[in-house]
Amino acid sequence: MNLKYSFLFLLLIAISSCSKAGNEEETDFTVLEKQKVLWESKQISSYSFVQTISCYCITDYTSPKAVVVLDDQIISVNQVPYDSEIHQSILTVNDRFKYIRGGLNQNPASYTVLFDENYGFPNQFYFDYDLQIADEEIGYTFTGFVSQTTE
Numbered sequence: 001m002n003l004k005y006s007f008l009f010l011l012l013i014a015i016s017s018c019s020k021a022g023n024e025e026e027t028d029f030t031v032l033e034k035q036k037v038l039w040e041s042k043q044i045s046s047y048s049f050v051q052t053i054s055c056y057c058i059t060d061y062t063s064p065k066a067v068v069v070l071d072d073q074i075i076s077v078n079q080v081p082y083d084s085e086i087h088q089s090i091l092t093v094n095d096r097f098k099y100i101r102g103g104l105n106q107n108p109a110s111y112t113v114l115f116d117e118n119y120g121f122p123n124q125f126y127f128d129y130d131l132q133i134a135d136e137e138i139g140y141t142f143t144g145f146v147s148q149t150t151e
Contacts, residue, residue: 012016028104028113038095038120045072046148053089054126054139056079065090070148091140096122099140103127116145 004076052064065077069092074082093101100113100122110128115121126139 029101030103032097032100032113035115035120035122039093039097042119042147044119044147046070047093048144048146048148050144051090052141052143054134054141055137061089066144069093093121096097096125096140096142100125103129112139119145119147121145 015067026118032086046069048066048068050064050066055062055063063089063139066079067074067090068076072092072094074090074092076082077087082090103125104109106127108129110126111132112124112126113122114124116123121142123142123145124140126137128137130136
């Protein structure tokens with residue numbers, strides 16, 4: 001009987017002493033960086049999409065916006081020339097990565113980030129920074145992505 005327990009004890013020690021050397025733990029930041037590398041590998045600088053914001057805000061702010069980006073610059077929103085004062089909530093793909101990194105750095109109480117499987121860009125994210133505060137949470141959804149660059 002003692003031999004059986006000794007064997008189990010040694011087996012338990014052997015298993016628990018195994019290390020994960022070489023296996024880097026995947027964090028939200030490493031996932032974000034991997035997705036950014038995938039996006040950058042596509043070398044797409046011109047594209048269009050529809051952006052919708054989800055928040056306790058006025059309808060003009062939250063309604064879907066058709067966005068056109070040319071050479072990494074927003075050129076139009078709902079077929080109107082881009083104006084940074086009016087369209088300050090519009091995010092290019094590169095802006096999305098920055099926004100999410102900033103959001104994660106604030107240690108939100110709750111959040112979700114989803115990525116496009118083919119291109120790697122963030123296509124949906126939501127941040128609630130404080131569960132005790134009503135109406136400060138915000139979410140972005142991006143649909144209808146069309147690349148203007150041939151791969």
